[in-house]
Amino acid sequence: MTALAYHDGESMSSSLLARSVQTNPVVIRRLLGRLGKAGLVRAHPGKAGGAELARRPESITLMDIFRAVEGGSPFSIPDKPANKSCAVSCRMKRVLASVLSETEKAMAASLEKVRLSDLASEIRASDPG
Amino acid sequence: MTALAYHDGESMSSSLLARSVQTNPVVIRRLLGRLGKAGLVRAHPGKAGGAELARRPESITLMDIFRAVEGGSPFSIPDKPANKSCAVSCRMKRVLASVLSETEKAMAASLEKVRLSDLASEIRASDPG
DNA sequence: CTCATTGGTAACCGTGACTATTACAGTTTT
DNA sequence: AAAACTGTAATAGTCACGGTTACCAATGAG
Numbered sequence: 001m002t003a004l005a006y007h008d009g010e011s012m013s014s015s016l017l018a019r020s021v022q023t024n025p026v027v028i029r030r031l032l033g034r035l036g037k038a039g040l041v042r043a044h045p046g047k048a049g050g051a052e053l054a055r056r057p058e059s060i061t062l063m064d065i066f067r068a069v070e071g072g073s074p075f076s077i078p079d080k081p082a083n084k085s086c087a088v089s090c091r092m093k094r095v096l097a098s099v100l101s102e103t104e105k106a107m108a109a110s111l112e113k114v115r116l117s118d119l120a121s122e123i124r125a126s127d128p129g
Numbered sequence: 130m131t132a133l134a135y136h137d138g139e140s141m142s143s144s145l146l147a148r149s150v151q152t153n154p155v156v157i158r159r160l161l162g163r164l165g166k167a168g169l170v171r172a173h174p175g176k177a178g179g180a181e182l183a184r185r186p187e188s189i190t191l192m193d194i195f196r197a198v199e200g201g202s203p204f205s206i207p208d209k210p211a212n213k214s215c216a217v218s219c220r221m222k223r224v225l226a227s228v229l230s231e232t233e234k235a236m237a238a239s240l241e242k243v244r245l246s247d248l249a250s251e252i253r254a255s256d257p258g
Numbered sequence: 259c260t261c262a263t264t265g266g267t268a269a270c271c272g273t274g275a276c277t278a279t280t281a282c283a284g285t286t287t288t
Numbered sequence: 289a290a291a292a293c294t295g296t297a298a299t300a301g302t303c304a305c306g307g308t309t310a311c312c313a314a315t316g317a318g
Binding site: 003006019079080089092097106107109110122126 | 132135139149150151152161187190203209210211212215216217218219221225226228231232234235236238239240243248251256257
């Protein structure tokens with residue numbers, strides 16, 4: 001995503017992006033699929049195809065990307081059946097959920113503050129060429 | 130840990146704790162081992178042995194537990210070699226590390242705010258017996 | 259039209275992390 | 289001595305994820 005923002009608006013093929021992160025094009029396409037469903041990127045098939053940002057990088061935060069690629073909550077509470085004869089076990093899930101919801105909000109707020117354009121700027125600032 | 134705080138100061142065996150979370154005593158002992166190294170619990174072998182909190186539950190935060198159980202950072206940056214011919218790939222690790230360090234701090238601050246005694250109180254409040 | 263290039267997706271394998279389980283040694287109380 | 293506990297090692301099973309191959313659909317160049 002940062003690469004897309006860096007090459008402002010231009011379309012890049014999945015193989016090119018794959019080389020950038022040293023992985024397989026299919027992995028990239030899987031990610032682009034999720035990002036596409038979230039409305040962050042557009043893909044064009046065909047000979048001169050590729051992927052490009054669907055919105056301006058100023059309007060995309062890291063939280064948008066996080067939500068798109070990691071489906072659900074970063075924290076998960078195991079849903080084993082509680083031990084009915086234990087007061088702690090019975091109430092724990094409810095209590096933990098409330099706490100984790102708070103720290104999730106804190107994390108989200110932090111990620112919301114960083115826009116994709118910020119990352120691109122930082123890269124440009126430290127790029128000699 | 131909440132169970133230990135709930136049964137204020139009393140010692141509990143790993144098998145008892147295991148039944149509470151519906152798992153195997155060995156799993157509990159492995160966790161207690163880490164918590165012990167972090168100075169959060171004490172364990173006593175022998176016939177009337179078990180584990181107990183090493184500090185008052187008011188002085189233990191969820192962040193303490195998190196650090197003790199999960200060794201390192203919740204976020205990890207893959208340490209694949211960067212693609213030297215790509216400016217983004219070369220600078221990305223540094224930029225990402227700085228950003229993630231911020232959100233880690235946010236998460237830590239949120240977990241620091243919750244003390245073990247808070248959880249025990251909440252359980253007691255909603256416990257009829 | 260033909261064909262090369264690309265995205266999209268399914269199928270499969272290998273790997274790494276974690277849980278569960280068994281087993282055994284060491285310690286402490288009875 | 290016996291019982292009950294911790295601590296730890298070894299093992300097997302499960303699950304998620306990355307990597308890979310393969311195939312289809314779409315698009316643009318010739």
